[in-house]
Each structure stands twice: as structure tokens, then as C-alpha cells.
Amino acid sequence: SEKLMSGKRGLIMGVANDKSIAWGIARVLGNQGAELAFSYQGEALKKRVLPLAESLGTPHLFECDVSSAESMDALFDGLRDLWGSIDFVVHAIGFSDKSELRGRYVDTSAENFRMSMDISVYSFTAVCQRAAAMMPQGGSLLTMTYYGAERVMPHYNVMGVAKAALEASVMYLAEDLGKDGIRVNAISAGPIKTLAASGIGDFRYIMKWNELNSPLRRNVTQEEVGKAALYLLSDLGTGTTGENLHVDAGYHVVGMKAVDAPDI
Ligand code: NAD
Numbered sequence: 001s002e003k004l005m006s007g008k009r010g011l012i013m014g015v016a017n018d019k020s021i022a023w024g025i026a027r028v029l030g031n032q033g034a035e036l037a038f039s040y041q042g043e044a045l046k047k048r049v050l051p052l053a054e055s056l057g058t059p060h061l062f063e064c065d066v067s068s069a070e071s072m073d074a075l076f077d078g079l080r081d082l083w084g085s086i087d088f089v090v091h092a093i094g095f096s097d098k099s100e101l102r103g104r105y106v107d108t109s110a111e112n113f114r115m116s117m118d119i120s121v122y123s124f125t126a127v128c129q130r131a132a133a134m135m136p137q138g139g140s141l142l143t144m145t146y147y148g149a150e151r152v153m154p155h156y157n158v159m160g161v162a163k164a165a166l167e168a169s170v171m172y173l174a175e176d177l178g179k180d181g182i183r184v185n186a187i188s189a190g191p192i193k194t195l196a197a198s199g200i201g202d203f204r205y206i207m208k209w210n211e212l213n214s215p216l217r218r219n220v221t222q223e224e225v226g227k228a229a230l231y232l233l234s235d236l237g238t239g240t241t242g243e244n245l246h247v248d249a250g251y252h253v254v255g256m257k258a259v260d261a262p263d264i
Contacts, residue, residue: 002007002236003031003032003033004032004230004234004236005029005032005033005034005230005233005234006032006033007033007163008033008035008085008087008088008233008234009033009035009036009037009077009085009086009087009088009209010034010035010036010037010087010090010233011037011038011039011063011075011086011088011089011090011131012025012026012029012036012037012039012086012089012090012092013038013066013090013091013092013093014039014090014091014092014093014144014160015038015040015045015048015049015052015053015092016040016041016045016048016049016194016195016196017048017195018052019192019193019194019195019222020037020092020194020195020222020223021080021144021189021194021222022090022092023052023194023222023228024221024222024225024226025090025092025142025222025225025226026038026052026090026226027056027058027062027222027223028223028226028227028229028230029090029131029226029230029233030056030057030058032230032234034088034233035058036056036058036060036081037060037061037062037083038052038053038058038060038061038062038133039060039061039062039063039064039075039231040061040063040064040139040236041063041064041065041066041093042063043063043088043220046061046063049061054084056132060082062074062075062078062079063075066119066123066126066127067115067123069118069126069127072123072126072127073130075130075154075230076130076131076133076134079099079134080134084133084134084171085134085136085137086131086134086135086139087135087139087140087233088139088140088141088142088208088233089127089131089139089141089142089166090142090229090233091124091127091141091142091143091144092143092144093124093144094119094120094144094159094163094196095115095116095119095120095158095196096112096115096116096120096158096161096162096199097112097115097116097144098118098199098200100157101114101156101157101158101159101199101200101201102110102155102157102200102202103155103157103201104114104157105158105160105161108157108158108232110162112158112175113158113161116158116159116161116162117161117162119167120159120162120163120166120211121162121165121166121169124141124143124166124169124170125169125173127141127172128141128177128184130209131173132177132180132182135180135181135182137181137198138181138182138183139181139182139183140183140184140185140232140233140237141173141177141180141182141183141184141185142185142187142229142232142233143166143170143185143186143187143257144187144189144225145163145166145186145187145188145189145244146159146160146163146188146189146191147188147190147222147246147248147251147252148160148163149163149164149166149167149188150167150252153206154201154202154205154206155200155201155202155203155206156200156242159200163189166186166191167186167188167244170184170186170242170243170244171242174241174242175242178241178242183232183237183238183240183241183243184242185232185237185240185241185242185243185244185245186243186244186245187228187229187232187244187245187246187247188244188245188246188247188248189220189223189225189247190210190214190220190247190248190249190251191203191206191207191210191219192221192222192225193200193207193220194250201241206264207219208264209264210248210249210251212258212261212262212264213251213254213257213258213261214248214249214250214251214254215249215250215251215253215254216249217232217249218249219249220248220249222249224247225247228245228247229250231245232245240262261264
């Protein structure tokens with residue numbers, strides 16, 4: 001039977017290792033027949049990303065630091081040379097100095113605020129500008145966010161403010177690009193143990209809290225995020241844009257600690 005991503009080509013940004021959410025998404029898309037290219041940040045990560053990409057049968061790798069416009073232009077020039085057009089992009093990139101992912105938000109420095117907003121928010125808009133120009137037949141663009149955008153979560157601080165801006169940008173991008181048949185969505189994932197997450201203070205406590213108090217009484221997996229991404233990036237999702245799809249075992253509907261949840 002025809003696979004859901006057969007004939008679709010796209011870019012995966014943000015694989016650092018096999019724990020990365022981007023890798024969970026890539027695996028599901030690859031198994032559904034997508035043709036994938038990967039971008040990685042800096043040569044040091046290439047030795048990690050190359051074997052992962054090869055395991056899905058794709059040799060298409062590009063170095064890209066999203067804080068540099070030249071680096072972004074080079075990535076999309078490379079993709080244009082490779083394929084001409086693309087069908088989707090997955091943006092799974094965020095960054096803040098981890099010294100500010102603990103303590104108080106009120107103490108955030110101007111420098112780290114600007115850097116976090118640039119790498120975690122503006123980079124998705126910059127990706128959309130370049131990707132949309134390569135989507136004459138329409139397409140689907142996806143970014144990753146977290147509930148710390150909607151409610152105060154411990155230690156999330158400047159990243160919560162950045163994710164709120166990212167979620168707002170998804171709405172504006174959806175409106176701007178919708179006329180061209182390009183959909184723009186976010187997935188709000190529950191906590192998953194990754195390299196980026198390990199920079200957040202008390203991350204193990206946050207995971208335990210979500211496990212004990214989410215409606216499904218567990219955490220989500222990389223693969224579950226991948227399956228939701230498959231919906232948004234394939235033709236299953238053609239009616240959905242500007243959406244923030246929560247893949248968090250239902251945690252976002254919870255108002256207080258569950259009565260049956262044990263103390264941590
Ligand atoms: P990860 O560390 O595996 O991925 C983060 C990626 O961002 C890395 O590949 C890193 O190289 C890349 N990156 C950072 N700065 C960059 C730059 N200047 N240029 C290019 N790439 C850069 O961690 P992850 O948890 O898979 O994070 C992926 C996304 O998912 C992030 O946006 C994160 O905020 C989001 N998210 C994570 C969780 C979680 O609990 N892990 C929950 C919700 C949302």
C-alpha cells in the first residue's frame with residue numbers, strides 16, 4: 001500500500017543525537033517513505049548525524065547555524081541545487097544559556113534574551129521565508145514548542161517567553177502563507193529527556209510531575225511526537241494550519257495536582 005509520505009521531500013533541522021525530537025520525527029517520516037535532508041549545527045555534530053541519516057538511506061547533510069543569515073542562505077541554496085523544490089521542513093531548534101534556565105525569569109540578561117529569541121523564535125520565520133520560496137505546489141512547515149509558553153513552568157524562564165513568541169509567529173505565518181497552500185503548525189511536546197532538556201533546572205522533577213499528573217499518567221515518547229508530525233506534514237493534515245497540537249499525554253488540560261498522585 002502507498003505510504004503516507006511517498007513522493008514528499010523535506011528538511012529536518014535539529015538532530016543532535018538519537019535522543020533528539022527531530023530524530024524521532026525523521027524516523028517516522030522516513031519509514032513512511034519521505035525523502036529527507038538534514039541540517040546540523042557545526043562540524044562537531046556531523047559525526048553523530050551522518051550515521052543516523054545513513055540508517056534512513058539518505059546522504060543529504062548540510063551544516064547550518066540558524067543565527068547566521070549566510071548559513072541559512074547556503075542551506076537553502078544547497079537544497080535548491082539538490083531537489084529544486086521541497087514539500088516540508090521540520091524546525092526542532094531552540095537555545096538559551098543554561099545559566100538562565102534556573103532561578104528567576106526577572107533576572108534574564110538582555111544579551112541572553114536577544115540570543116534566545118533569535119535562535120528559538122526568529123530562526124523559524126527565517127526558515128519559512130526561504131522554504132516558502134521553494135514550495136510552488138504548497139507545503140507544510142512545523143516547529144516545536146512547550147507548555148511553558150502558556151503557563152509558568154519552573155526554570156523555563158526566558159524559553160517560556162521565547163516559545164510564546166514562537167507560537168504567536170506560527171499564527172501570523174499561517175495567515176501569510178496560507179494563500180499559497182503552505183501550512184504552518186507547532187507541536188507542543190511534553191517533557192522528553194534530550195540534550196536541550198538536560199540544561200533545564202530540575203528537569204527530572206518536571207518529568208516525574210508530568211508522569212504522575214498528566215491524564216494518561218505517563219510521559220510521551222519521541223515516536224509519539226513523530227506520529228503527530230506525520231499527521232501535520234502528510235496529506236492527513238491538509239485542513240490544519242496555525243495549530244498548536246499538544247502531544248503531552250494531556251497535561252495541558254490539568255488544573256491541579258491529581259488527588260491520586262503520590263507526592264514526589
Ligand atoms: P536537542 O538538544 O536534541 O535539539 C536541539 C537542537 O537545536 C540541537 O540539534 C542543536 O544543535 C540545535 N541548535 C541550537 N542552536 C542552534 C543554532 N544556532 N543553529 C542550528 N541549530 C541549533 O533537544 P530537543 O529537546 O530535541 O529540542 C528540539 C526542540 O524541541 C526545541 O525547540 C525544544 O525547545 C523543543 N521541545 C523540547 C521538549 C523536551 O522536553 N525535550 C519539549 C517541548 C519542546
